Amino acid sequence: xxxxxxxxxxxxxxxxxxxxxxxxxxxxxxxxxxxxxxxxxxxxxxxxxxxxxxxxxxxxxxxxxxxxxxxxxxxxxxxxxxxxxxxxxxxxxxxxxxxxxxxxxxxxxxxxxxxxxxxxxxxxxxxxxxxxxxxxxxxxxxxxxxxxxxxxxxxxxxxxxxxxxxxxxxxxxxxxxxxxxxxxxxxxxxxxxxxxxxxxxxxxxxxxxxxxxxxxxxxxxxxxxxxxxxxxxxxxxxxxxxxxxxxxxxxxxxxxxxxxxxxxxxxxxxxxxxxxxxxxxxxxxxxxxxxxxxxxxxxxxxxxxxxxx
Amino acid sequence: xxxxxxxxxxxxxxxxxxxxxxxxxxxxxxxxxxxxxxxxxxxxxxxxxxxxxxxxxxxxxxxxxxxxxxxxxxxxxxxxxxxxxxxxxxxxxxxxxxxxxxxxxxxxxxxxxxxxxxxxxxxxxxxxxxxxxxxxxxxxxxxxxxxxxxxxxxxxxxxxxxxxxxxxxxxxxxxxxxxxxxxxxxxxxxxxxxxxxxxxxxxxxxxxxxxxxxxxxxxxxxxxxxxxxxxxxxxxxxxxxxxxxxxxxxxxxxxxxxxxxxxxxxxxxxxxxxxxxxxxxxxxxxxxxxxxxxxxxxxxxxxxxxxxxxxxxxxxxxxxxxxxxxxxxxxxxxxxxxxxxxxxxxxxxxxxxxxxxxxxxxxxxxxxxxxxxxxxx
Ligand SMILES: Nc1ncnc2c1ncn2[C@@H]1O[C@H](COP(=O)(O)OP(=O)(O)O)[C@@H](O)[C@H]1O
Ligand SMILES: [Mg+2]
Numbered sequence: 001x002x003x004x005x006x007x008x009x010x011x012x013x014x015x016x017x018x019x020x021x022x023x024x025x026x027x028x029x030x031x032x033x034x035x036x037x038x039x040x041x042x043x044x045x046x047x048x049x050x051x052x053x054x055x056x057x058x059x060x061x062x063x064x065x066x067x068x069x070x071x072x073x074x075x076x077x078x079x080x081x082x083x084x085x086x087x088x089x090x091x092x093x094x095x096x097x098x099x100x101x102x103x104x105x106x107x108x109x110x111x112x113x114x115x116x117x118x119x120x121x122x123x124x125x126x127x128x129x130x131x132x133x134x135x136x137x138x139x140x141x142x143x144x145x146x147x148x149x150x151x152x153x154x155x156x157x158x159x160x161x162x163x164x165x166x167x168x169x170x171x172x173x174x175x176x177x178x179x180x181x182x183x184x185x186x187x188x189x190x191x192x193x194x195x196x197x198x199x200x201x202x203x204x205x206x207x208x209x210x211x212x213x214x215x216x217x218x219x220x221x222x223x224x225x226x227x228x229x230x231x232x233x234x235x236x237x238x239x240x241x242x243x244x245x246x247x248x249x250x251x252x253x254x255x256x257x258x259x260x261x262x263x264x265x266x267x268x269x270x271x272x273x274x275x276x277x278x279x280x281x282x283x284x285x286x287x288x289x290x291x292x293x294x295x296x297x298x299x300x301x302x303x304x305x306x307x308x309x
Numbered sequence: 310x311x312x313x314x315x316x317x318x319x320x321x322x323x324x325x326x327x328x329x330x331x332x333x334x335x336x337x338x339x340x341x342x343x344x345x346x347x348x349x350x351x352x353x354x355x356x357x358x359x360x361x362x363x364x365x366x367x368x369x370x371x372x373x374x375x376x377x378x379x380x381x382x383x384x385x386x387x388x389x390x391x392x393x394x395x396x397x398x399x400x401x402x403x404x405x406x407x408x409x410x411x412x413x414x415x416x417x418x419x420x421x422x423x424x425x426x427x428x429x430x431x432x433x434x435x436x437x438x439x440x441x442x443x444x445x446x447x448x449x450x451x452x453x454x455x456x457x458x459x460x461x462x463x464x465x466x467x468x469x470x471x472x473x474x475x476x477x478x479x480x481x482x483x484x485x486x487x488x489x490x491x492x493x494x495x496x497x498x499x500x501x502x503x504x505x506x507x508x509x510x511x512x513x514x515x516x517x518x519x520x521x522x523x524x525x526x527x528x529x530x531x532x533x534x535x536x537x538x539x540x541x542x543x544x545x546x547x548x549x550x551x552x553x554x555x556x557x558x559x560x561x562x563x564x565x566x567x568x569x570x571x572x573x574x575x576x577x578x579x580x581x582x583x584x585x586x587x588x589x590x591x592x593x594x595x596x597x598x599x600x601x602x603x604x605x606x607x608x609x610x611x612x613x614x615x616x617x618x619x620x621x622x623x624x625x626x627x628x629x630x631x632x633x634x635x636x637x638x639x640x641x642x643x644x645x646x647x648x649x650x651x652x653x654x655x656x657x658x659x660x661x662x663x664x665x666x667x668x669x670x671x672x673x674x675x676x677x678x679x680x681x682x683x684x685x686x
Contacts, residue, residue, distance in 0.1 A: 055527055055685050074683075078530040089525035093331050094324065105320030106529045 006031045006156050006187035007052060009063025009070065014047055014056060021047050023210040024061070029189060029203075031155075034182045036201035037191035040300065044210045045191040046086055049158045052189070053083045066155055079107070082149035086160040086191075088141045090148060092134025096125055099133055100148055107152035119147045139170035146174070150181065157181065159190040163197065175200055195292045206299060213299045222289055227251075227298050228267040229290035230274060232260040234283035249273035252297060263294050317531055321539025325513065329543055335509070339547055343501045343554045347562070350493050350500075361409040361445060364391035366399050371419040372460055377430065380456045381412065386445035399433070409435045410445065422457075422474055423465060433480045446479050453477055494559040495646040496619045499639045501555060502548055502578075503585055503613045504606070509547070510589030511602040513540055519598055524685060533681040537674075541586045548582040549575070568653030574646065576656060580666050581642040587673035594680035613639040641666045 007029040014022040022044040029035050037045050050056040052065055054074030063069075068076040090099045100119050104112040120129050123143055133144060142162055149157065159178075163171045175197060178188055190201070198204050199218050206214040206221065214221045232240065237260040244253045244262060249269030254261045264270030278285050290298070329336060363381070367374045381387040391408060393399045399411035413431040421428040432449065434442040453473035461468050468474040517523040526536065559565040588609060596602035614620060616634040626634065634640045641662035648654035656663060 050685060053528055055524065057684055057686055075530055078528060081528075083525075083528045085521070085524050085528070087521045087524075089521045089523075091324065091328065091522060092520070093328050098324070098327055102320055102324050103529070105323070106317055106531060108314060108316045 004031060005029060005064075006033075007063070007065055007189065009052065009065075010061060012048065012051055012058045012061035012063065014044075014051060014058050021210050022051070022058075025207075025210075025212060026061075027205060027212075027215075029187060031187050032182060032185050033202040034178060034188045034190065034200070036198045036204040037189060037207065038193070038198055038204055038296065039191075039207035042209075043207045045207055046160055048207070049083070049160050049189070049191065053081050053158055054078055055083075079152075080155050082152070082154035082157045084145050084149045084157070084159045084162055086164070088133075088145060090133055090141075090145060093132060095130050095132055096120065096123075096136075096144055097129040099144065100151060103148045103151050109152060115151060119151055123147050139166045142166055142174065143170070146177070150186075155186065157186055157188045157190075159188065161191050161193070163192065163194065171197070195296075198292055206296060208300060208303060214295070218292055222292065222295055225290065225295040225298060227263050227265060227290045227295055228270050229261055229263040229288050229294055230270070231286050231288045232262060232283050233258060233286070234260075237283070240277065240283065244274070244277065247273045251301065252294060254294075254297075261291070261294055263290055263298065265298070313532060313534055317535045318539045318542075321531070321536055322542050325540055325543045329547070339505060339509070339551060340554060342505055343497075343551045344558065346497055346501055347494065347555060347558050350497055359385045360388040361386055362390040362407065363387040363410040363412060364393050364399050364402050364408045365389055366393045366396065366411060366413040368416040369414055369418040373419050373422060373457060374414045376460060377414065377452075377456060378412070380452060381449065384445075384448045384452075386448050387412075403433060403435055409442070418475075422468070425468055425474070427472065427475055429476045429478050431478050431480065442481060449477055449479075494555070494563055494565045495650045496643050498552055498555050498646055499581070499617065499642045500614050500619055501551060502582060502642075503639050504610050505551065506544060506548055506582055506585035507589040507592065507609055508603065508606045509544055510540065510586045511592040511596065511606050512599055513544075514590060514593030515596050515599050515602040518593075527683070527685065533678050533683065537590055537677060537681065541583065541590065544586055545579065545582050548585075549578065552578060565650065567650050569649030569655070573656045574649045577642065577645045577649070577659075577663065577666070580663070580670060581638055584638040584666060584670035584673060587670055587677050590677040591673055591680060594677060594682065613637050616640070617643055619643060635665065636669070638666050638669050 005028050007027060010026040012022060012025040013020065025044075025048055027035075037049070039045055047056060051058045052070065054065075054070060054077045057071065062071070065077045066080050068080075070077065091102070094102065097116060097120060100116045101112070104116055109115050120126055125131075125140075125144075133141065136144060146159075146162065149159075157178075163174055166174065171194070178190065179200070182188055190197070192198060201218075203215065203217055204221060205212055214224060216224065234240065235258075237258060238255055241253050241255050241260055244250055244260075249264050249266060250262060250273050251265055252261070252263040262270070262274060264273070274285065277283070365378055367378075378389060382389060387410060391402055393402065393411070396413070399408075399413065402408045403411050411431075411433045413433075415428060415431070418428050418430075432446070434446060453475050457474060458469055461474065517526060556567070560567075589606070592602055592605045592609070596605055612633055616626065616630050617637055617639040618634065619639070644662045645654075645656075645659050645666075648659055
């Protein structure tokens with residue numbers, strides 16, 4: 001199949017019991033791109049990914065993955081998609097080589113031994129290939145899982161929080177590899193909580209409680225938020241933060257070490273609110289564009305109010 | 310089935326084999342359970358009942374007969390409940406089951422003993438409970454050479470040497486050859502396989518769900534039949550290992566004969582093992598975790614042991630119990646095993662028990678395949 005879109009789904013909806021977990025979800029992902037999937041815990045990212053690879057049947061909605069219908073052609077999708085689960089789901093009581101060998105056998109790969117050898121070499125685990133997967137550290141488990149999901153040379157990779165709990169160095173290497181794969185034409189949809197990872201994606205989709213709240217490039221999402229942000233630098237920004245909190249026109253105040261991010265929906269109201277504080281000489285105020293994190297926290301504000309209020 | 314791949318079945322098979330080998334505890338259980346059950350049922354449950362009611366028919370009251378009766382009681386197996394006059398009275402007590410033994414001391418016993426004529430003491434045993442009779446009989450075997458040591462003094466002292474001064478003759482009534490371990494041990498093969506085979510498959514699949522590896526398995530292009538076949542095959546081998554253990558132990562510990570053919574037995578075994586594994590697979594599609602799988606296994610195991618003719622004679626059970634019993638694979642397998650081992654029957658003679666086994670297996674497999682989840686819904 002040579003559909004130009006790797007993923008093309010519209011209005012996917014899924015409920016568990018009476019609770020709607022994903023509500024009318026639609027995306028079109030072109031081939032060869034890396035898309036980030038963001039949103040707080042429980043917002044339906046895993047459920048959506050499972051629907052995309054045929055592990056869950058949507059209650060309603062239609063769509064294709066790699067040109068195959070997600071409802072009726074699940075087995076074709078499974079052959080061509082690599083899915084890395086959020087929780088490590090390879091066999092802890094099998095060695096690294098045995099796990100990879102198992103996957104290669106399932107996909108009936110003709111050059112099984114060579115493929116497994118290469119994967120182990122790429123991982124840099126030649127010496128430890130007989131080690132049980134259960135004894136690997138978190139970062140190594142994730143790399144093994146990634147190696148196992150790309151073993152059968154899929155065209156689409158679905159990665160569910162692949163770098164949760166992994167150290168920065170390993171995360172960076174993981175992402176370098178994802179971009180290498182994308183450069184070879186692989187399409188990647190990856191869910192994450194890390195802002196720096198979101199910024200490495202071609203497009204991001206922000207999901208909250210089953211609904212898409214924002215989508216586009218990072219710049220577009222920031223632009224679309226209509227949020228204004230000031231960055232304050234000074235010796236005691238923490239005290240200042242306490243004073244600014246709850247002022248009319250100020251929606252968010254967050255401390256980042258020696259700097260403070262002050263944001264508001266309405267640029268004019270925000271400027272009026274901070275005017276008295278700008279007179280103080282111990283702080284420098286600088287108008288800036290909000291960070292992705294500021295935007296996401298802002299997007300979640302109505303939900304937080306609903307949940308706590 | 311369409312598009313079934315032997316390579317994928319092989320992949321699952323190999324994986325299970327490796328996991329089985331690494332799981333020392335389960336592996337040990339698979340060998341340990343048969344041995345344990347064999348010992349429990351073979352020795353302990355065929356227990357060693359003591360103080361069995363005994364009638365004595367003393368036709369020659371003397372110091373010897375009194376010593377003899379006391380010695381019987383001291384052995385722990387005999388409890389004199391009746392003193393009878395005449396054979397007929399003793400036979401009636403034995404027939405009604407009021408006593409388990411009748412001990413007869415013949416007239417002229419003490420005189421013949423003193424003359425060195427080696428008189429005979431007769432013990433009639435109710436062998437319908439063969440285990441009970443066997444132990445008691447074994448216990449009196451040594452009696453003749455020692456029991457009268459105190460009485461045989463002076464001129465009679467030479468009688469103390471071999472051969473013993475008198476003989477004990479045992480007549481087994483009602484079941485002259487009834488050796489119960491012959492009956493129990495072949496039946497145990499069915500019981501052991503039912504328990505371990507069902508449990509092991511039920512756990513093997515449920516474990517994948519519990520450990521989260523099921524999600525990965527489902528995300529791969531595996532058909533339900535391939536998963537089932539790949540998971541069942543290694544345990545069929547396991548089953549054969551268990552049967553070998555039981556057969557060897559049956560031979561060495563209990564001297565159970567094998568009159569039929571091992572080949573024919575192994576064909577019936579394959580059918581029976583597959584039937585149990587399919588039940589285990591079905592359980593695993595219902596159970597949410599390993600504990601539930603274990604509980605459901607015992608739910609299936611109990612009637613298999615109680616209503617199959619293993620614990621109680623099948624014909625003696627009420628009709629409803631027989632009806633349930635005849636659905637269970639163990640009932641039919643037990644008859645086949647006993648037939649092949651003890652009577653030397655051929656499979657051709659046992660079609661009546663083979664087809665219910667096959668039907669059960671097919672039904673269980675179909676249900677298991679239908680219930681196997683293809684998605685995480
Ligand atoms: N199989 C299931 N049965 C019932 N509820 C589920 C199931 N899977 C997920 N959920 C619920 O759906 C919501 C979304 O879950 P999930 O898709 O895992 O979110 P995320 O991956 O974004 O954290 C959660 O509240 C979760 O509890
Ligand atoms: Mg998730």
